[in-house]
Amino acid sequence: HITDKKTQSQYAAGLLGPYESALVKSPTEIEVRFTRPYAPFLQAASTTYLGIASPASLKKGAEALCAGTTAVGTGPFKAGAYTRGQQRAYTRNADYAWAPEGAGHTGPARLDSFALRFITEDATRVGALTSGQVDAAGAVPPQQAGAVKRDPKLTLTSRSVPGAVDAFYLNTKGALFSDVRVRRAFQLSVDLDALVGSVFQGTGTRAWSLLSPTTPDSYDKSLEKSWPHDPAKAAALLDEAGWKGRDADGYRTKDGKVLTVSAPVYGQASLFSQAVQGELKKAGIKLDLAASTDAAEVSGRLDSGRYDVVELSWARADGDILSHFLLSTETSAGGGHNFARVADPKVDRLLKDAQAETDRAKRAALYAQVQRWALDQAVVVPAYVEQTTVAANRKVHGLRQSVAAWPEFYGAWVEAR
CATH class of the missing domain: 3.40.190.10 (Periplasmic binding protein-like II)
Incomplete structure (x- = not known):
């Protein structure tokens, strides 16, 4: 049901990874086959997204299921x-x-x-x-x-939510953030310690990695304190990238264009997003929080790559959540969440090696390499750990x-x- 194209499943289908087929072997046993080794399936199978559902209720169709009155589970x-x-x-x-x-x-x-x-x-x-x-x-x-x-x-x-922390995913294929210097300037321009402390009034935790510290067997603690707020370095990087001018509002310019970062937002921009907007202004970066209640409009912009940054988080108690955001095949148009539009063979190899690895320590080491790469290349700017x-x-x-x-x-x- 999940992998049937008519179901149009996105996240649940993604949790099945390289799924090939399933064989019912007895009333209490099923054999699930994959095209390659896929250890994250064990954790995924414990979630409600892959929960056991009554075949009779599933046959009633999407409209009845979404109405919330016919679903039957265990x-x-x-x-x-x-x-x-x-x-x-x-x-x-x-x-x-x-x-x-x-x-x-x-x-x-x-x-x-x-x-x-x-x-x-x-x-x-x-x-x-x-x-x-x-x-x-x-x-x-x-x-x-x-x-x-x-x-x-x-x-x-x-409790700190495991999985992908609230973070800004920078469109590495866009005209602005294809330049790693501009990405790093964005990364270093926001005083996250101060903002998280102010917005969450002491109840929040600043993030240092894409993953939450409570994500089992995957968080790289060595990243803590590794990229503090550095406005001077951010300014030097923007100068080097050619964004040397200033307009009347103090925003940086280059060839007559204002350094504007487009950020599609569904619904209303959060208080934290607005605080980041104010912080970036100090660095001469204009964050355009393009809020809209039109889901089709927002998803259309994401699918076509008409944005510079996307802010989001995703709960999951497994480091393989990194694959949903950084594997090259997980494009937005295909129902994935690779909003940074990363397409790096090295990253793909590390993530697939981690998926094939059943030793927890070895998996954690592979995920650590991915986290370090993402921060070094500034494709993602982690913000805060959700609670x-x-x-x-x-x-x-x-x-x-x-x-x-x-x-x-x-x-x-x-x-x-």
């Missing part, structure tokens, strides 16, 4: 009532008896039921928690984290975060009121 909860944009309810699967090791207990979930409410406004979401309307709330904003911590009725937990925060009433117990930092409800229970 988890500890069954899908209940669903109101689009408002709430999703779940009820306990009384037959559940296959919890993984380390889940905390066995058998059916402790909760009879629970409901997820979709509250997008930060103040309203936190207010619903402090007033007792909900038992827990996710995505607590930095501005309110302190108040939550001080409330004796509440707890606040935070998943969950605040809860102290009467809530057993609500924990998975290795991917998602909330897990299987072991949760609530004291009687």
